[in-house]
Amino acid sequence: MTTTRVVQPKTDEQRHRLQEACKDILLFKNLDPEQFSEVLDAMFEVQVKPEEHIIDQGDDGDNFYVIERGIYDIEVTRDASAICVGKYDNKGSFGELALMYNTPRAATIISKQTGALWALDRATFHRLIVRNNAKKRRIYETFIESVPLLKSLELSERMKIVDVLGVKTFKDGEQIIKQGDKADCFYIVESGNVKIMLKSKTKATQKDNEEVEIARCSRGQYFGELALVTNKPRAASVYAAGEAKCLVIDVQAFERLLGSCIQIMKRNIASYEEQLVAVFGSSADLQD
């Protein structure tokens, strides 16, 4: 693997767009500012046409991609039939697996309209992101083993979660999730507390726009799964209560790696109705 720093020349306007596209990329969250700036230097713009195959399942991995804009289908072929397992909608990233694990591409990614991507070459991805993974595993191994939801997974499966997660710190009172938004992440609390707040749409006596606290989550507990499991907008808002640090997993990794935990989550979702009945006298707000 080369250790040379790659610099792809960019205009100020391009760098600005690139920074915008990369600001929420989970795999970049653990980089220090110098490493992040090396990543940005190495990235280059790729314009895509409708129906273009950006990645073909089975190929060797060349680049990691960050989405600036466009819709991309994710297709996985098993037993000779291709199934669309999800899509990227104007945000997110893909193409990390083949580069991380030296495996053939695990899915085919097809653009559905004209779009724009930023690509990071394999050597730079390896040098800056993959090398960081050993450190990430050391830091999070014990904590991730203690998370009750993940107990049923194999150690190797838990480590794959660690490889792709991002860590975010929220200030006291900062909004983490907004009720009604489209969902794209799942969260596990590493430290601090978060409070789940709900604006009732059905309770006539409640003042307009007033949010009511319905639950709190602390270390080892998770939130943000409901909308991912039900494919609906966020059912409640979530705020940091004091400083809170969360591990964040994107929806594609959630579906790929946490599929076997979904039954446990569904059982817990049933108890949300009881919480709502306790607070509002009815669980109707969760059902629409």
Ligand SMILES: Nc1ncnc2c1ncn2[C@@H]1O[C@@H]2COP(=O)(O)O[C@H]2[C@H]1O
């Ligand atoms: N369910 C899925 N299975 C495999 N790959 C997926 C899935 N969903 C999204 N992807 C992305 O599709 C990419 C295809 O190339 P990679 O295998 O390098 O990395 C893969 C992931 O980034």
